[in-house]
Amino acid sequence: MARPLGEINASSMADIAFLLLIFFLVTTTMNVDTGLARMLPPMPDKDQPIDDKVEVKQRNVFTVLVNKSDRLLVEGQPMDVSMLRDKAKEFVVNPKNDINLSENTPTEVDFFGIVNVSKGIISLQNDRGTSYNMYMKVQNELVAAYNELREDLARNKFGKAYKDLPEDQQKGIQKAIPMRISEAEPKSIGGKN
Amino acid sequence: MAKFERKGKKGMPAISTASLPDIVFMLLFFFMVSTTMRDTELLVRNRIPSATEIVKIEKKSLVSYIFIGTPTSKYQKLYGTEPRIQLNDSFKSLDAIRDFISSERDAMNEYDRAFLTVSLKIDEDTRMGVVTDVKQELRKASALKISYAAKRVEKIE
Numbered sequence: 294m295a296r297p298l299g300e301i302n303a304s305s306m307a308d309i310a311f312l313l314l315i316f317f318l319v320t321t322t323m324n325v326d327t328g329l330a331r332m333l334p335p336m337p338d339k340d341q342p343i344d345d346k347v348e349v350k351q352r353n354v355f356t357v358l359v360n361k362s363d364r365l366l367v368e369g370q371p372m373d374v375s376m377l378r379d380k381a382k383e384f385v386v387n388p389k390n391d392i393n394l395s396e397n398t399p400t401e402v403d404f405f406g407i408v409n410v411s412k413g414i415i416s417l418q419n420d421r422g423t424s425y426n427m428y429m430k431v432q433n434e435l436v437a438a439y440n441e442l443r444e445d446l447a448r449n450k451f452g453k454a455y456k457d458l459p460e461d462q463q464k465g466i467q468k469a470i471p472m473r474i475s476e477a478e479p480k481s482i483g484g485k486n
Numbered sequence: 487m488a489k490f491e492r493k494g495k496k497g498m499p500a501i502s503t504a505s506l507p508d509i510v511f512m513l514l515f516f517f518m519v520s521t522t523m524r525d526t527e528l529l530v531r532n533r534i535p536s537a538t539e540i541v542k543i544e545k546k547s548l549v550s551y552i553f554i555g556t557p558t559s560k561y562q563k564l565y566g567t568e569p570r571i572q573l574n575d576s577f578k579s580l581d582a583i584r585d586f587i588s589s590e591r592d593a594m595n596e597y598d599r600a601f602l603t604v605s606l607k608i609d610e611d612t613r614m615g616v617v618t619d620v621k622q623e624l625r626k627a628s629a630l631k632i633s634y635a636a637k638r639v640e641k642i643e
Contacts, residue, residue, distance in 0.1 A: 303504070303507065304503070306507040307503070307506045307507045307510055310507050310510040310511050310514055311510055313514050314510055314513055314514045314517065317514065317517035317518055317521055318517055320521060321517055321520065321521045325542060326542065326543040326546065326549060326605055326633075326635070327540045327541065327542055327543070327635070327636060327637065327638055328537075328540055328541070328543065328605060328606075328633035328634050328635040328636050329537055329539060329540055329541075329633065329634045329636055330541050330543075330603075330631075330632075330633045331632055331633070331634065332630050332631060332632070333621060333624060333625050333629075333630040333631075333632055334625070334630075335625065335628065335630060336625045336626055336628070419614050419618070420614065421613065421614055421615030421618060422613055422614070422615065423613065423614040424610070424611065424612070424613060424614070425535065425608050425609070425610055425611070425612040425613070425614060425617060426535050426610040426611070428614055428617070429535040429537055429610070429634060429636060430535075430537075430642060432537075432634065433537040433538060433539050433636075433642065436539040437538060437539045440539055476621075
């Protein structure tokens with residue numbers, strides 16, 4: 294006949310678990326990867342002649358230059374970064390049909406019918422000496438300009454925040470307000486680094 | 487008349503610690519699941535800039551990292567203070583980026599290759615020169631989906 298077993302002392306279990314817990318606490322890095330997502334333009338073909346570029350009308354290009362001392366020149370005028378967002382929005386929407394701002398083309402878009410889609414391109418040019426911090430600030434403002442426009446459209450049309458919309462409606466908005474930020478071919482003006 | 491009196495020295499009953507391991511195990515599992523071991527050692531100073539319009543990178547398995555910044559003080563004797571490029575665990579030259587991208591592509595399964603995202607972790611004090619060079623190399627390697635690593639902040643000061 295088996296004798297009843299004595300109870301196993303489980304009080305050291307907590308110690309072992311604590312040990313493991315502390316190990317994982319120390320080694321944990323809970324970093325979520327976040328960042329500004331962008332697409333680079335593909336490399337032009339080698340045999341493609343250089344002057345064969347797509348012609349874009351001057352009024353459809355919103356040039357943003359950043360020089361090596363981190364100053365901005367927007368459409369030929371010096372500007373502070375804080376103004377950039379509003380200027381970019383004004384350029385894309387062109388509410389008063391200013392002849393110096395971007396043109397519109399009526400396009401058929403899902404959910405919206407015929408929409409005047411802006412032909413505007415924001416062209417960002419930086420110098421080799423520009424600081425990365427400044428470059429990110431400018432990028433951020435330009436992306437923010439488009440995001441705010443999309444947000445406005447989403448609120449007006451669907452009465453919801455852009456991120457809460459189903460995917461096909463987001464696609465529609467993306468088509469109505471396409472994000473066109475072009476980073477020009479690098480140039481070196483301000484000297485090396 | 488009724489009398490309430492303490493009968494002798496009874497003391498408090500001992501609190502049962504039997505459930506302590508359970509609680510600890512619960513915490514343990516949480517940390518085990520959420521842990522990602524840092525697989526590369528940082529050789530460069532890496533303070534990433536902040537931005538408001540950032541998005542999360544959805545799948546970690548599709549991401550390759552390129553670190554750019556001045557070498558940490560330990561390596562400055564050897565490598566100087568100019569911003570340098572770190573791929574995996576060592577300093578690399580610009581030309582190595584193309585090999586790096588193709589090896590990263592080979593390590594993925596075929597279906598995922600088109601979705602390779604390169605996360606550029608660049609120190610905020612870096613000048614754009616080296617960044618532009620890296621971007622040109624990425625274009626040549628046709629790794630066009632990039633993400634400029636940034637922290638989320640509510641407002642940029």
